[in-house]
Amino acid sequence: MFILSLLPIILMSVLSYHIVSDKLISAEKTNLKQSAVTxxxxxxxxxxxxxxxxxxxxxxxxxxxxxxxxxxxxxxxxxxxxxxxxxxxxxxxxxxxxxxxxxxxxxxxxxxxxxxxxxxxxxxxxxxxxxxxxxxxxxxxxxxxxxxxxxxxxxxxxxxxxxxxxxxxxxxxxxxxxxxxxxxxxxxxxxLDTYLMSMTSGGNGYAFCLDKYGNYIFHPNSRYIGTNIKDDRLGRLVADYYSGKTDEAGSFQYTFDSANTIYGYSILKDNGWAIIMKQDSNAVTGLARIILYIFLAGIVFCSFVMLVASDKVATFYTEPIMELKNTLRTASEGNLKAQSNIRSKNEFGELSRNLNKMLHIVRNSYNELSAMHEELITKEEQLRQNYNHIEYLAYHDVLTNLPNKMAFIERVNQAIASSPGSNKLHAVYFVDLDDFKTVNDTLGHECGDNLLSQTATHLLSLTTYDDILARAGGDEFLLFRENLESEQEALDFAATIIESLKTPFHINGEAIYVSMSIGIALYPLNGLTHNSLIKNADIAMYKSKDTGKNKYTLFDVTMEEELNRNSLITEVLRHAIANSEIYVVYQPQYNIRKEKLSGFEALMRINNPKLGELNPDEFIPIAEESGMITELGEWVLRESCRFNKNLIDHGFDTLTVSVNISSVQLSKANFIEIIENILEETDLPARNLELEVTESTLVSSLTNASVQLSSLQELGIMISLDDFGTGYSSLNYLTNMPINTLKIDKSFINNICSNDKDARIASGIINLAHSMKLEVIAEGVEKSEQLEVLRKHKCDMIQGYIYSKPLLPHAFFDILIPDPFKEDCNALTAASKMPQKSSYDDRKTANSS
The missing domain is CATH 3.30.450.20 (PAS domain)
Structure with missing residues (x-):
C-alpha cells in the first residue's frame, strides 16, 4: 500500500520533467535561431x-x-x-x-x-x-x-x-x-577563422557554415572544411530556402550522427551560405534530468526511512509475542531446553521470565533421567566408530584403499598354514614402478599419487577372487597367488602384467606410460615363511631393475649371494680410505709421434684382506650408486696430483696426470671448488692435470657438464673424452663440449690388424679428431702390429701393455730413465715390480663409470 501511494508522485515527477524539458528545448531553439541570425x-x-x-x-x-x-x-x-x-x-x-x-x-x-x-x-x-x-x-x-x-x-x-x-x-x-x-x-x-571561431552556442554546442552545395566552409575541426556534410536535411538548407520550402532563418530538432541535436540556422542569401548553430539536446535537458533524479532519490530515501521506522514499530510489538509462541511450541514438541529471550522490563519480559522458570523445573527432572542413557549411547557409538577406523587403518593403505603389508602377511601365513608339506605351489610377486621418482619430480606428487591409485586399480583388475594385492609402501606392491599348477603359470601371469602396461594411463590430460620391474618367489621352492618369500621376491625385483627394467625375474640362490657380496663391497668401500685399503697405480701414455713419454693415467685399486683384490668393474658401479665415489674420487685426485708434483720436483715437468671423474662428481655444485683446492694444496700446475669423462657422464646432463668442463678449461686443466665409440658417439660432444683429447676404446684396437672394418673406424676417428684439432690416444695397445697400424694412421699417443701395465708409484718412477721406449717393450714391462697380466681388464679407474 505504501508503494502504491508513491506511484502518483513518481508519475507527476516524470510528467513535470517532460514539460520542463520541452520548455527548455523550445527556449534553446529560439536562442540558437537568434544566434545564427546575429x-x-x-x-x-x-x-x-x-x-x-x-x-x-x-x-x-x-x-x-x-x-x-x-x-x-x-x-x-x-x-x-x-x-x-x-x-x-x-x-x-x-x-x-x-x-x-x-x-x-x-x-x-x-x-x-x-x-x-x-x-x-x-x-x-x-x-x-x-x-x-x-x-x-x-x-x-x-x-x-x-x-x-x-x-x-x-x-x-x-x-x-x-x-x-x-x-x-x-x-x-x-x-x-x-x-x-x-x-x-x-x-x-x-x-575568417577569428570571427567564425567566435560563433558559439553555449555549453557543448558549436557553429559551422555550409555553402549552397552542403560543403563545409567552416567547422571547428578544420579537417571537415571543403568536405560535404553528407546529411540530406542539413545539406539542402540553402536549396530549400531558394525553392521556398524553408524560411531565411529558423530552428529545429533533429537526430544527426546518432545524437539528438537542436539546430538554429540563418541563410546568407547574397552568396548562398548557411550559418548553423548546434547544441546537444541532452545538454539542454540535463539540469531537468538532474532535478528529477534528485527528487526520485529523495522519494526512495524517505520511503526507506519510513519502511525501517514502521518495521521497528511493528517488531517492537510482534516480536515478543512470536518469541513466546515459538518457545511454547518447541517445548510442546519435547525440547525442554527451549528458552524465551525477552529482556524487556514490561509485561512481556515478566511473562518470559516466569515461562523460563517453569521450563527449568521440568527440564531438570527430565534431564536427570535421560542424561546417563544419552551418554552411554554416545560413548558406545564413538567406540564403535573408532574401532572400525583403527581396524581399517591397521590393514589398509589410505591412498589406494588396498590391503597393506600387514594384511598381506596374514593372508600369506593363512595360505602357508593351510598347506604344510603339500605339493601346492604359491607365488609372491614384488612389483615396483620403474622411474616413478621422475613422475613425482616432473608432474608433482599429486599426479604421482593419482598414478599409484590408477596402477592399483589396474593390477586389481588382473587378479582373481583368491588373489590378494597389497601396497607395500611408496611405489611398491605385493601380490600373492595361491594353488598354482606350475612354475610356468607364475611366469605367465607376470608376463601378462608387463604386457598390459603397454596402454598408457591418463592423468590431467597427459598420457603416462608406466613399466614395472617384477620379482617372483615361489613357495616352497624359494622360501617357507612369509619373510623369506617377500625378501627373495624383493631381491629378484632388484635383479629385474639392474638388468634393464620392465621385466620379471624368478628368484634363484645366486641372486642372494650376489646381493650379499655387494653389501660386503659397500662396507669395504665405506672404510677403504680409513683402513688404507685403497691405492693408486699409474699407466704410462706414450707419444708415438714425438717418441717420448707424455703422461700417465691414474687408476684406483682396492685390496681387502677378506675379499682380496677387487675388480674395478665390480666396485665402481657400487661406489657410484651409493654416492661414495665422491669421497673416493677426491682422494684419488689428490694422491695423483701429489704424485705428479713429486715428479715435477724431480725434473719431469712435462708429464700430465690423467684422472677419471664420474657423473656423480661432475654434478656436484662445488666440484670446481674442490679441484681448485686440490691444485692449491698440492701446488700442481693446472696444465699438468687432465680430467677424463665418458660419454655416459656427458649425456646425464649435457648443459651442466658443458658449463663445468668449460670452467675447468679456463683454469688450464685439459679435458679428455674416454671410451669414445662405445657409448652414444655423438658428434654433438665433439662440436659443443670443451674437449682437448679423444681416447679410442680398446674394443676398436683389439682387431685393428685383422678386421678392416675396425681399422677404418679407428682411422675415421683419428682423422675426425685431427680435423677438430683434438689429440688422439689409443687405449689397450698390446701388440706391435697394432702399434704399426696406429702409426700409419698418425695416432698421437698410445696406452697399453705394449709399453707398460699400470704401475705402483715406485715402479713408475723406475721407467723414467733416459730412452724409456725401446723396440722390445716387454723389457720395460719386466722392470716393474707388479706381475704382468695377459688381459686388459685391470686398467679402469675407480672414479669412472
Missing part, C-alpha cells in the same frame, strides 16, 4: 567589407589604366612593352598583398580570360577558361562572392589551404556597360 549578419558584413576592398582595388587608376590599355587583345604585346603602366600596376598589387594579407593571390583578367596582372608573376599570360567566378561576372556584369564555392590549394610545405574567390568587374568610367576586365581575389578562409 552571426550571419556579422559574417555577411565581413564578406561585404572584403567585396568592398575588391571594388576599390578594381577602381584604382593604375589597375584601370592598364586594363584599359589591354582592352584590345591584339595589342597585348604593345601594352606589355609599355613598362610604365605595367610596372605601376604590378607595384600596386605587390603593395596590396602586404596590406591585404588575407588574400592569397590577386589577379586581373582581360575580357578573354587571359591573366594580365597577378601577384604571382608565373600566372601572367596564362588563360583560364572554366572559372565560375569569371563566368558569373561576365553573365551578370556584377560582383561575385564565393561563386565557385570552397577551393583547395596546395602549399609549398605540402599542406592544403581552403579559399574562396571574390571578384569585381572593371568597367569603363564613361560607360558602365563596357567591361575592360575582371579583378579576382583569392581569399584565404583562415582569415
Amino acid at each position: 552571426n550571419s549578419q556579422g559574417l555577411d558584413a565581413l564578406l561585404k567589407s572584403r567585396l568592398t576592398e575588391a571594388y576599390l582595388l578594381s577602381q584604382e587608376s593604375r589597375i584601370y589604366d592598364y586594363a584599359l590599355s589591354a582592352k584590345d587583345s591584339s595589342k597585348t604585346s604593345a601594352v606589355k612593352s609599355n613598362d610604365v603602366l605595367y610596372h605601376n600596376a604590378i607595384d600596386l598589387l605587390a603593395n596590396c598583398s602586404k596590406t591585404l594579407p588575407h588574400y592569397q593571390n590577386i589577379k586581373v583578367f582581360d575580357v578573354n580570360n587571359n591573366v594580365i596582372l597577378s601577384t604571382d608573376g608565373d600566372e601572367i599570360g596564362t588563360k583560364i577558361s572554366d572559372n565560375l567566378t569569371l563566368t558569373y561576372m561576365r553573365a551578370t556584369a556584377s560582383s561575385a562572392n564565393a561563386i565557385s564555392g570552397v577551393l583547395k590549394k596546395k602549399q609549398p610545405d605540402g599542406s592544403y589551404h581552403n579559399f574562396i574567390e571574390i571578384g569585381y568587374p572593371i568597367k569603363e568610367r564613361n560607360s558602365k556597360k563596357n567591361i575592360l576586365g575582371y579583378l579576382v581575389g583569392t581569399l584565404d578562409l583562415s582569415s
